[in-house]
Amino acid sequence: MGPRQGFFCKCTFALQKKAMLETKANPNISKSTGLPRKRFYRARAHSNPLSDSHFPVPISPSHVDYSLHYPHFFPSSDQSDSSKKIQFADIGCGFGGLLISLSTLFPETLMIGMELRDKVTEYVKERILALRVANPGQNQNISVTRTNSMKYIPNYFEKGQLSKMFFLFPDPHFKEKNHRRRVISTHLLDEYAYALGVGGIIYTITDVEELGEWMKACLESHPMFEALTEKELEADPVVELLSSATEEGQKVARNGGQTFRAVYRRVTPPL
């Protein structure tokens, strides 16, 4: 990728905003829309969650810098008396489509996207910044972080902090020996159940039937999750976004593919 890549990696959001306004020199940003051009941020669809890449990880949830992610809500670094915390997490957020759709649906809710791929994370960062500039007051409640959510969820979120978790079109890891790399598994559901408050909802969708069955089976057999009823699914405005809000979802729709959803609620385990 170009030299711009390294430059943006090092900047904080504030500096990036300044740089964004001076986009004459930046070929990665479209002159007409002010938004970053996806083709400069292409990355392979797969990333190995087993490799210990070196990105900073907060030591604990209290070390997450809210003023960096949501400057509008946290003007200073001093967050001591703030009760506002991130409530929605998009795991493997890709190019950020879902976050942007949710941003206007829940304008007072803080949300974060977690993405393993470096370039894709940078793209989402720039996209959010550009949208904040283009639409003053909007999109201040969404942000992205580069991290491995299979290892570091407890570092970002306190027990029961989240009310929604999203797993849209996760990597299927087709080979049986790679099934353990799947982002939904019985063991990992323990950690997701930890981060989700009772009543919180986990949303999963895929266009790979076998993966859809796998995720559903994992959730069904886990004592801390219970399926939403058809009625509840219909009443939830978020459910429709699962297949339409993201690039991946739109691609599936274009190709006339089928999708497989599993939406579950976090419950108290039976004694």
Add this chain to the structure above:
Amino acid sequence: MEDAPIEDGENHKDIEVAPALISVHPAQESVAVTVGSELRVFDLHGGSAVSLVDDSHGPFHKDSIRAIRYGANGKLFVSAGDDKLVKIWSTESWHCICTVSSEKRVTAVALSNDGLHVCFADKFGVVWVVDLDSVDSNQALVNKKAAQMLAHYCSIITSLEFSPDGRFIVSADRDFKIRVTVFPKKPLDGAHEIQSFCLGHTEFVSCLAFVSTSEYPQGFLVSGSGDSTVRLWNISSGSLLDTCEVEMKAGLLESNRRGEDCNSAITDLCTIPDCTMIAVAIQSLQGIVLLSCDLSARTLSIAKVVSIMGETFIPTSSRASFSAGLLWMVSGVSNLRGFDHHSLARVRVISGFNKSNLDPQEFEPIVLEDNEIPGGYKLLEKLQGSVVVEEKVFLAAAEAVKTAMSNLLVKKQYSVEKREFRKRTRNDRKTKQ
């Protein structure tokens, strides 16, 4: 099927240096030491070396033993390690009553307080559980199957501990995390309910122990780490109560120390029963640091630094007995290269931890001479082996153990070019041993 291991950089053909371990029977009826694949037990009650009986073919363990433990009631003993076997022994007959196969190398073991379950953790972060219901001390060898109970995703689990009240099982890993999980009524169905995460360490967590008294029966967790600190935790909430920078506070840092030097890792810690003291082994100290834990104030402080004089002795493992007020330590290693003797072990004992000496300010720990320790020379001959090892070999051993621990647990930092090179040459094929 093994993927390329995370802790690579090592030639697969190289046999790793393994630290010697020690464990003491709760009522000090026996003492066990492991050096590499050898398990050596001395019966203090009868005053003689123990001959282990194992009906499986070949030596008891075929590769380095990485974890040993006595059960709380003293009836059982567990050993496990790199040969992917977990062996459960009866401490009465010293027969191996049960062998459990693990898919991966085992890094930690724990026994539930009621003696009904054995939990073991493997190198890829899965904690397994075996129920001992149908296992009888007198029965012949039974091969049990273990069930997966919980996992730390792709992380080496360094320590497993049950809480004193048996409600929780605590697991620590090399990704700086400590997870506290509710131990369920049916552990074979999985332990899904996470009580808390104890987060705060800035390097791998190497060891765990519980401090509890009759006044605080639920106990407090203490952890040691590669970041050179010992921390005190409330496991119900996961909150960090106190941090003790052991190396600094104990005055172990040299005045002309370079800033780039790695901190010395805490290699092992154990609680001294019946008093709120913790014995801490740290890589830089030839001896042991005794910390005092104030349970009402919830703080840790240095009580004493006990140096072992007259020889190079950096403990690789230490355990205290419940009844006799003694702290047993071993320093040793196996698979050491470059010397006549590949394996060596040295056992030392510190006394003075009697119930009457509850005030950590007053008590004076005494390092016992060889002829003063229970079991005397006979015990030392059995547990140390009968070779006489030179000083310089012990020095080399200490260095080797330090390097091995670092290679295993510290995440390697690669430059971008090196990382790309490694990705290109990565080979997921199973290596032929």
